[in-house]
Amino acid sequence: MTDLRKELQTNLAKWCATHIEPHMEHDDEEARFRMEIFQGLGEQGYAGITQPEEFGGAGLSFQDYVACLDTIAQYSVAYAVTVSVSSMVQSILKDYGNAEQKKKYLPALTAGTEIGAFALSESHSGSDAASMKCTAKATAHGYVLNGTKMWITSAGVAKTYIVMARTGAEGAKGVSAFIVRDGTPGFTYGKAEKKMGWKASPTRELVFENCLIPKENLLLTEGEGFKVAMGGLDRGRIAIGAIGVGCAQRALDEATRYALGRVQFKQPIFEFQGLQFMLSDMALEVEASRLLVQEAARLVDIGQSSVKLSSMAKLKATDTAMKVTTDAVQIHGGVGYTSEYPVERFMRDAKVLQIVEGTNQIQRMVIARQLKKEYAP
């Protein structure tokens, strides 16, 4: 690891410990998101880590970025997710936006004064994204959007939305990508989802009722929506993997410290071999996951991004997060089950990491497909 990355993580950890940690127990219970925290991360330079400096980004590598997500997730999975989704929107704008779109939308996102959100899923189209129903009809004045989008992270607090909608025939080729701004007439938010975890990160429905957006808000050309949606897929998966690693790391830290301090039967429970085995396995899984995530990220940085390794990184790291957080609660016993200790929150947060950015079942399908490609005669 480079010195720069270490320094980046140390400073970020300090900032998160001061500005995020004290709020999390309360904000989780109240399902409260704080814009000032996100803006604070922006001021520290963590909202647009990989974006070029000309658009206000930090110009750092993808490996630096996932290391930062790992760190933020050790304090709050919810804010790490907010940063990752907003960063993904920036990457989409940078990769597929025209000069004007970049100039118009990127600076506020890289600075962290605004949040970006990404809208693909619908109530009946989750894993099967190509079956979406939301439509965009071309008219003389622009595109008219109708339909709803579900499970949208940062909905309501984000200003810039990348929305996938159908402009043509059924299937993936009839889908286009649009930039939609908060406040556009005909664009409203549905109910806030009540979730098991990730509570500080708002999730809502987007509702489009004859929502007219200007023609220039189309990304690329009509029918290229899936290219936009899938273009950042590998990176999105690695990012969720990195968040899983941070989530698991925190659970491991908490469990180890607790096991060393808690005395039962006249000795620290750490001295029981049963607990030593649990903790050793947890530490092993966390390190293995982190190395896999970092390797997948390194391949992105050298331009050899691997579909298989990205899926594996997401799958391994998030399954690890679930397992390690569950064991951490177990090691804490009764107090681990209460909100006085953070481990139960991390356990609730971990579960959704196995679901988003392609469920872990979908990841297994992707890996199998790649295996078939590699091995089929």
Added chain:
Amino acid sequence: MWFFTSEERELQKTCRDFARAEIAPMAEKLDTEEKFNLKAFKGMGDLGVLGITADPEYGGAGLGATAATIVMEEFGKADPGTTLSYLAHSILCVNNIDKNASEEHKAKYLPKLISGEHIGCMGMSEPGFGSDAVGMQTKAVKTGDHYIINGSKMWITNGNMADVTYLYTRTGAGKKDLTTFIVEKTAPGFSVSKEIHKMGMRTSPTAELAFQNCKVPLSARVGAEGDSVVHMMKNLELERITIAGISLGIAQACVDQCVKYAGERKQFGKNLAHFQMIQKMIAEMATETETMRRLLYTVCYEYDHGHKSNQLASMVKLQLPKMATKIALDAIQLHGGYGYSREFPLERLMRDNKLMEIGAGTNEVMIMIIAKNLLQDALKD
């Protein structure tokens, strides 16, 4: 199960109907609000299950482990939190009084506890003594015609609302110098020091109880000084078996919901039931649930027929909660985003079940007990 008596079958149906009508509809709302379903609790009194194992002379149903576990399973499907409070009341408090206390105690406390007029709890764990419960430090000192109790009890299910606490205390320096009391909430020096906020089982209130020079009459003592360990041991198996019934209910509720969803949810042009990965998840969770059911009710049957086994009860308490957490996590996974939301009961069932691996003896304590039983000869060396 094929060996259920007609009475047990009738009980199963009655409890299932009651749970659907009175418990399930309130579960999501009360979980969010962290509130107890008092109406359902009173209804359980009318149903006659609050003293499921207790002497009919005092209003009890006089039934065994099988019957009590059937209630746990049926209520557990609807709301594990409400069921946990039911268990703390009927098994940890009422059954202990019924099996250990004097006729005077029974006549005084059981009728109101069994009708649902009063709520009961049990006080064993302390902040520093969880798995190592016998190390407890809450002290009771005999002073003239009463005892003075000092200390605190942690993780007390129903603690904040209980009229009656079945309490374990220390009355001497020896490891087994533990004495049991029945303490009423009006006893001077007794208070609820803290309500505890939890990840799950949120419809079941948990509290810390404080005893500050708490004065109780000599007549509050159950049995003689030093009898607690005998009291604890008498009902240990029953407590482990019946609590596992909640995990069985949770697992079954997850399987039922997954089967339903696999037939409703369409992706890639067909319902989820057609995907082999989904079939695998459902087939495995159903197999695990059926394994759990057979193990649990067989152990109940043996218990009711005079074959108590500490080893089997500990195995049940280890295996069922562990499997149910896995099943509930898979059930969420199968439902994707919906499973993570509160629109479906799965995330609640998962949060609730995690406690089953911790309360009434953690998985790790069960492992210690099972290993000790198996290795007792080898350990002497």
